[in-house]
Amino acid sequence: MNDYPSGYPEPGKTLVYDDSQTIDLDTVPLNGRFLIKTLVLSIDPYMRGRMRSGGPSYVPPFELGKPITSGGVGVVIRSEKEGVKAGDHVLGLMGHQEYSIRSSLEGMVIIQDKHGLPWSVYLGAAGMPGFTAFVGWKKFAHSKPGDVVFVTTGGGPVGSMVIQIAKAEGLKVIASAGSEEKVAFMKSIGTDVAFNYKTTSTREILEKEGPIDIFWDNVGGEILEAALDAANVNARFIECGMISGYNSGGAPVRNLMLIVGKDITMRGFIQTRHFDEHKDEFYATIPEKLAKGEIKYTEDITHGLDKVGDVMLSVLKGTNKGKAIVHVADE
Numbered sequence: 001m002n003d004y005p006s007g008y009p010e011p012g013k014t015l016v017y018d019d020s021q022t023i024d025l026d027t028v029p030l031n032g033r034f035l036i037k038t039l040v041l042s043i044d045p046y047m048r049g050r051m052r053s054g055g056p057s058y059v060p061p062f063e064l065g066k067p068i069t070s071g072g073v074g075v076v077i078r079s080e081k082e083g084v085k086a087g088d089h090v091l092g093l094m095g096h097q098e099y100s101i102r103s104s105l106e107g108m109v110i111i112q113d114k115h116g117l118p119w120s121v122y123l124g125a126a127g128m129p130g131f132t133a134f135v136g137w138k139k140f141a142h143s144k145p146g147d148v149v150f151v152t153t154g155g156g157p158v159g160s161m162v163i164q165i166a167k168a169e170g171l172k173v174i175a176s177a178g179s180e181e182k183v184a185f186m187k188s189i190g191t192d193v194a195f196n197y198k199t200t201s202t203r204e205i206l207e208k209e210g211p212i213d214i215f216w217d218n219v220g221g222e223i224l225e226a227a228l229d230a231a232n233v234n235a236r237f238i239e240c241g242m243i244s245g246y247n248s249g250g251a252p253v254r255n256l257m258l259i260v261g262k263d264i265t266m267r268g269f270i271q272t273r274h275f276d277e278h279k280d281e282f283y284a285t286i287p288e289k290l291a292k293g294e295i296k297y298t299e300d301i302t303h304g305l306d307k308v309g310d311v312m313l314s315v316l317k318g319t320n321k322g323k324a325i326v327h328v329a330d331e
């Protein structure tokens with residue numbers, strides 16, 4: 001990270017690729033640590049929130065002049081650390097660099113059985129976004145038969161997992177996304193009413209297909225306003241993200257008063273705070289369902305560490321076609 005952006009990040013200016021440093025992989029001293037080769041990196045909307053100089057947040061800012069970090073999978077190529085051996089695959093927060101040296105496994109797990117899935121899936125449906133959907137629904141949806149659910153960014157890794165969980169419970173699902181390709185994917189996973197919010201009025205759809213009992217909010221702003229208007233009494237609003245405001249600060253929501261008049265429960269959450277409690281259940285069920293094809297996912301894989309800035313921009317502008325991944329190296 002070279003500078004903090006004020007609007008959208010600018011590849012080559014705020015986010016720069018620096019290939020000036022090299023290490024000798026065979027001789028670099030480890031001093032009790034281990035050397036990881038990065039295989040795949042995740043590009044996620046929340047990373048935009050780390051591109052700031054300071055201020056209160058649940059995550060610290062990226063440091064200028066240092067590699068940014070995100071979820072990644074790597075393979076250990078040398079180790080002097082007890083419990084870590086060459087050939088182990090590690091999943092966790094990783095620097096955006098081809099190789100990194102770590103002293104501990106803190107914030108990482110060694111994946112023993114990948115269920116035949118590509119490593120990239122452990123950054124999407126079987127990773128942080130999938131877990132977000134899983135835990136947010138489990139703890140806050142309080143679903144009951146007959147509920148009508150509205151999901152935003154339904155073509156992405158969080159939204160598409162929410163859709164599939166809600167459909168597995170037999171609920172009616174309305175879902176929006178910003179391209180025809182994403183709408184087709186949402187239909188293919190059982191969405192009852194899938195629409196492109198850029199070409200169709202969200203308000204009109206919700207008026208016709210609602211009222212809604214559960215709103216999975218990934219975007220905030222005008223769509224949150226429309227969902228409040230279309231909410232049933234006792235609706236649950238799961239506030240997972242508000243991407244419409246990540247580069248602009250966000251528009252005010254003018255009808256928030258409706259949470260009073262409609263007895264709406266509005267619940268925000270950050271998945272990391274629920275990880276320790278629910279990760280075992282998630283990893284025991286979801287990767288296997290993905291491997292069997294019982295849960296579907298889409299990916300948008302770009303090759304090369306030098307493309308991170310472009311991929312970040314695609315996620316923030318919505319031109320990514322599925323879970324955004326940067327493939328750094330083969331094994």
Ligand code: NDP
Pocket residue numbers: 044045046128129132153154155156157158159176177178179182218219239240241242243244245269270271272314315316317318319320322323324
């Ligand atoms: P995606 O891979 O789906 O990428 C983000 C998508 O957001 C874009 O592809 C685009 O899709 C949509 N988008 C971008 N700008 C706007 C806008 N102005 N209005 C409406 N939609 C927009 O993302 P994820 O599935 O990884 O994440 C989805 C949400 O979940 C995000 O808000 C993210 O911050 C949140 N999240 C929250 C977590 C938590 O712990 N609370 C953890 C992980 C994610 P489209 O084509 O549909 O416009």
